[in-house]
Amino acid sequence: MKKYFALETKEREADITIFGDITSWPWMESDVSSYNLSKQISMLDVDVINVHLNSYGGEVAEGLAIYNCLKQHMAKVKTYCDGFACSIASVIFMSGDERIMSNASALMIHNPWTYTEGNAQELRKTADDLDKMTQLSVNAYKEHVNISEDEIKQLLDEESWLTPQEALEYGFATIVTGAEAQAKYSQSVRKSVLQKLLRQKSDPKQKDEVPEEKENLMHLFAGISQKEGKR
Missing domain, CATH: 4.10.860 (DNA Excision Repair, Uvrb; Chain A)
Structure with missing residues (x-):
């Protein structure tokens, strides 16, 4: 059986490693699907869940399902950005009660995109649907950040890379490791x-x-x- 992610438990803590793409069609060993991961998260009987992220992102629906599963769990969730947490992976990062970045990591946030075809009416509907998908990510971000919704959307429009210090200042992260940070x-x-x-x-x-x-x-x-x- 392919291993789409790493999940280990020790005493009353669980460690989850997501070092790959987030997709409903996991082909590579590093790919993560919400079905495989969320099912195991819901069965965890632990006090703390540590989620380590290094991902370029993937499918919005899959990422939101993982985000909500972590938010709904009774355990304290700590998310760690161990490299990049990009796109929908940055939303999963926001599920943490503690959101920890090293001073050699980065977040990347942007608006969702898709492929589409059809007539003018169908294309307009796709654009409206994308706006709704964007708002879902905005809702996850604004639950914790200390900037306005308009400022969040501007960062999304600009396809922003956030340094650890910027993420900390805006409220995306709660801790940056390292003395200088x-x-x-x-x-x-x-x-x-x-x-x-x-x-x-x-x-x-x-x-x-x-x-x-x-x-x-x-x-x-x-x-x-x-x-x-x-x-």
Whole structure:
């Protein structure tokens, strides 16, 4: 039997390795299908699932099925970008409660595409369907990121490669491994908090509507500053 992915369990943890294309027609040993993987995920009786990714992506439906299966599992999910997490693989990456990148990895996000043929009406419908497919990925991203939906769509339109530091700053990742990356982590968070405080200061209406948020941001900024002062 072909091995489409690696899944190992030890004590109360499971390790899943997805180092290949995500497809409903797995031909190569590295190919991953949602049927094979999701079925085994649902049967796991563990507390933690570690998902290691190095994939150029693949079929939207297959990736979304894996994403949702991981999200629905009772275990804590940790996703690791061990190389590239591109296209629909980046959506699977977003299933993690912790989303970990090394400082030598990258995410790539873009709009879905397809082949089509037919008359003008059929072509227009295909374009509308693609917009809906795009929105599904946007929904997965915006559950965690700290940028707006319009900014997410702009990144998709631009077929964006995200460095670990960019992924961390935007909220795609929660941790970047490596000493240098950790130093940039605090700087990125501090920049984000400062930008929010400045926006509230320049917008009196926003300032009046969310005073408790401003207070929380001030406390967070103070904590970050103290932490950086101790480094």
